[in-house]
Amino acid sequence: MRAISLDVGDRTIGVALSDPLGITANGLMTIERIGIRKDADRVLNLVKENGCDVIVMGLPLNLDGSDSVQTQKVREFRTMLENKMRSTGMKGISIIFQDERFTTKIAESVLIEADLSRAKRKKVIDKQAAVLILQSYLDSAARRREEGSGVI
Numbered sequence: 001m002r003a004i005s006l007d008v009g010d011r012t013i014g015v016a017l018s019d020p021l022g023i024t025a026n027g028l029m030t031i032e033r034i035g036i037r038k039d040a041d042r043v044l045n046l047v048k049e050n051g052c053d054v055i056v057m058g059l060p061l062n063l064d065g066s067d068s069v070q071t072q073k074v075r076e077f078r079t080m081l082e083n084k085m086r087s088t089g090m091k092g093i094s095i096i097f098q099d100e101r102f103t104t105k106i107a108e109s110v111l112i113e114a115d116l117s118r119a120k121r122k123k124v125i126d127k128q129a130a131v132l133i134l135q136s137y138l139d140s141a142a143r144r145r146e147e148g149s150g151v152i
């Protein structure tokens with residue numbers, strides 16, 4: 001299982017990719033947003049190039065779990081991805097939402113701890129948030145597999 005994750009923002013999309021075994025997440029890139037259709041095309045090209053069968057999208061919920069304005073934009077981006085996959089014959093790829101509350105704050109803390117300047121942090125924060133989103137998904141998937149197999 002190879003997964004790709006997206007931290008979809010208004011100006012950029014942070015992208016992370018799992019290793020081929022689906023154990024670890026690594027930052028791939030930050031996509032500068034052009035328009036929803038072209039952005040979806042770029043994401044789907046990355047999915048094809050890397051042989052991904054899962055797209056994990058960070059879902060920016062409010063602290064109380066309700067939808068935010070950004071939540072609706074992320075849902076619209078998912079719909080665009082699904083429509084483009086259908087129209088291009090891409091099959092067998094799941095799109096999964098992963099709660100992304102606090103990921104940007106955690107990512108910023110990690111980057112500050114790594115002593116990155118503010119300018120450098122700004123360039124990689126979305127990619128680092130995508131890593132956290134994907135690693136959270138991969139860890140929960142591993143726990144579900146262990147629970148299903150009786151392994152402790």
